[in-house]
Amino acid sequence: MTQSEFKLDEAVAILERTPATLKAMLDGLPDIWTRAAEGEGTWSPYDVIGHLIHGERTDWIPRAQHILAADPRPFVPFNRTAQFTESRSQTLCQLLETFARLRTENVATLRGMNLIDSDFDRRGLHPELGEVTLRQLLATWVVHDLDHVGQIARTMAKA
């Protein structure tokens, strides 16, 4: 998705579908599919859902709010392995429900921001990438969803 083509409704169309996609794909599947990773240091579908939950809590919407607040400090760094400590006691079904609930809340928050065109050019400071626009942040959220759906399918195809 190039920046100039970014449209909020098109982004939300993907974001709001991802929980149902993952539920249809994974809920009730035998562990042999959902707990398999691609190799040492890679993530199983179960791990990916935990990662997506952590993103809903700490990444996308908090960073959008950070940009809109014109906070000059860098974003809080994202913990890419939080799912290995945060959600280990939960079933996959529980994680899928948590993700769906958080995503619904976050899409409502996003819509409630009532963004106007010029807002998408507002910038924040990414701790690794430097300046990013709100448009880039939101486009990355969408691509991140699709990348992880693809990753899950690929991981299971190899299982």
Place this chain on the structure above:
Amino acid sequence: MTQSEFKLDEAVAILERTPATLKAMLDGLPDIWTRAAEGEGTWSPYDVIGHLIHGERTDWIPRAQHILAADPRPFVPFNRTAQFTESRSQTLCQLLETFARLRTENVATLRGMNLIDSDFDRRGLHPELGEVTLRQLLATWVVHDLDHVGQIARTMAKA
């Protein structure tokens, strides 16, 4: 999926989920997502659903029946571009419904075969690959689903 690990219930667990996964992912999405391909000669999500429908009609179950009938002739070659002529007049929603109906019927047919362990070693003649076992055919069906789910996610991530 290695041959020795193939279990029918685990295969069916994926096969029966794919229509709902694709419906959750694609139904109602703007065309900008569903009609985009990765480049010249590649397939859009819309094209992929047409391809999956053609597979339900002419590939997996007909070939399994061919093997179980001990037919010594090669399988009828699969037409990889049938979706470009067969389903062009239909909406994506119609294609998703057709795929779901055919898949439900085919999973019921598969279960109705009441396969026993030795059946999975029975062989047929693939027109390009030579001898293939029923186990290989069914494992390929599952991986084919997952590959196309991953392809759709990847195509949309690039759109």
